[in-house]
Amino acid sequence: MDNNFGVYVHIPFCKQKCFYCDFPSFAGRERFIDSYLAALGRELELAAEKYGEQGRLKPATVYVGGGTPSLLDLKQMEKLFLAINKYIDLALVDEFTIEANPGTLGSDKLGLVKEIGVNRLSIGVQSLNDNCLKKIGRIHTAQEAVESVRLAQEKGFDNISIDLMYGLPGQTMETLKASVEKALTLDVQHISIYGLQLEEGTVFSRQQEMGKLQLPDDEQVEMMYDYITEVLPLNGYTRYEISNYALPGFESKHNCLYWQDVSYLGFGAGAHSYWQGSRYENPADIERYIGRISSGEILGCMEEQVGxxxxxxxxxxxxxxxxxxxxxxxxxxxxxxxxxxxxxxxxxxxxxxxxxxxxxxxxxxxxxxxxxxxxxxxxxxxxx
Structure with a gap:
């Protein structure tokens, strides 16, 4: 079997749910972390038997996302990475990414992920303006975001991505420019840019329904978009996808698999898989996911053949x-x-x-x- 496929591992726990987020992630469910990690290990084992060679998966990329993977404590992180290492042949993995949020990322955790073989960090910065961060429900400050990037660099990470958002409540052209300019001083290798989307079921969509959400108007949002798409290339970041910019050679290999119609396997609550023309989706509810995996079921509560x-x-x-x-x-x-x-x-x-x-x-x-x-x-x- 060729190893041109990706593996995604979902950690659905958050300290606080961001006001714009509609991903399968949950705050206040930390009591389930240990049983969830056990189920995740079991799901990886079942998949390695079914899709692997000699009981191990051999993907080109691994991406641990969330939620907030960096919310796990050191012992829980060790448990997660032991399972990943046991059922995935990391020697063949070209790119191993973990998402992390400022405010949950310390020196010990960075040391551990570096030791296990993670070679790319995706840090959820979103904005470098404290007022904007507060208004979107982030738990960290701009300074903590800067410190997280610097700490990762000190630990030897040389492939770091940050996310930035525009069109946020209270955001002006001036505050956006200041955020982007500050981000450019961080010397990261990859920047993802997202315009705010109002998704059903989020805090923001409820605020909008009540008339309590004040957003920049369409003209301001367009100016923000124009500014970002001009300034990043001027600073050496090449746009290789609608929302993604990278220094040469630092494009996200994992995400490129998705965009190039390549198979991927997703593990964890709410994770999706696309394998040889079929699509699978795991239950998003944490307890239901744990129950399904514990009973020996594998990969997805819904199967759909893509026509x-x-x-x-x-x-x-x-x-x-x-x-x-x-x-x-x-x-x-x-x-x-x-x-x-x-x-x-x-x-x-x-x-x-x-x-x-x-x-x-x-x-x-x-x-x-x-x-x-x-x-x-x-x-x-x-x-x-």
């Missing part, structure tokens, strides 16, 4: 997220059809509107297309 129509749509959505675009030859290889046979009309329309450009090998979003990506993606939905 050709949906596969073609997703192939295009995901490909267009990358600045390299859709590989036309790969489309033909996978579906035995020329992309123009299937999407000829939307391609012509999007090119006419300067949202899409075509080369001999690819179809990709223009600079304007990157800004209005959702408009383009909508055109690649096939009618039944």
């Amino acid at each position: 050709e129509k949906e596969h073609m749509e997703e192939f295009c959505f995901l490909g267009l997220r990358m600045t390299s675009g859709i590989n036309k030859e790969k489309f033909k290889e996978v579906f035995n059809k020329d992309i123009h046979e299937v999407f000829g009309e939307p391609i012509r329309e999007m090119k006419d509107k300067d949202l899409l450009e075509e080369t001999s090998t690819s179809l990709r979003l223009t600079k304007l297309g990157m800004k209005y990506g959702n408009v383009v993606f909508g055109e690649f939905i096939l009618e039944n």
Whole structure:
């Protein structure tokens, strides 16, 4: 079996749920951590028997996300990494990432993850303005975020990603610029940029329904977007995906697997897997997940075979997220059809509107297309 697939491990525990977050993550459930880690170890064992060689999985990338993986104490982290190391052949893993949040990241934890072989950190900074951080429900200050990055660098991490958000409550063009400028002094290798999305069931969506959420207007948000997309490339960060910028050679290999239609296995509550054309989803509820895994079930409470129509749509959505675009030859290889046979009309329309450009090998979003990506993606939905 070739090892061109990714493994995602979900840690769904948080100290406090951020006001914008709709991920399967939970505050105040720390009492379940130990039994959850035991279930996670069991799920990895079952998957290694089914998908591995000699009882071990052999992926190209491993990504431990959340939630807040760095919320685990040292003993719990050791338990997690012992299971990962037992059922995953880390010698073959090219990129091993863990997400961490300032305020939960200390020298001992950084030392432990470095020792186990983690070679990439993704630190959830979100903003370097204390007022913004408070308004979005973060538990850390801007100074703690800076200190977390510096501490990681002192521990020898040389592949660090940070997240930044724009369009936040109370955020102005001035506070955004100050945050980005401060972030640029941190000398990290990767920056992910996200505009605030109001998701159903979050604190922010409830605040909006009650008329209590004051956000920058559309014009301000567009100015913020324009500023970020101009300033990062000027500072050496190449945009390689709609929301992601990296110094050369530091693109997220794990996330690139998702965007390039490659298989991945997800472990933990609410984790998703996409394996050889089938999709699986684990129960999001922590107790239900623990119960299902304890009874010996593997990978997912829902199985769905991805049909050709949906596969073609997703192939295009995901490909267009990358600045390299859709590989036309790969489309033909996978579906035995020329992309123009299937999407000829939307391609012509999007090119006419300067949202899409075509080369001999690819179809990709223009600079304007990157800004209005959702408009383009909508055109690649096939009618039944």
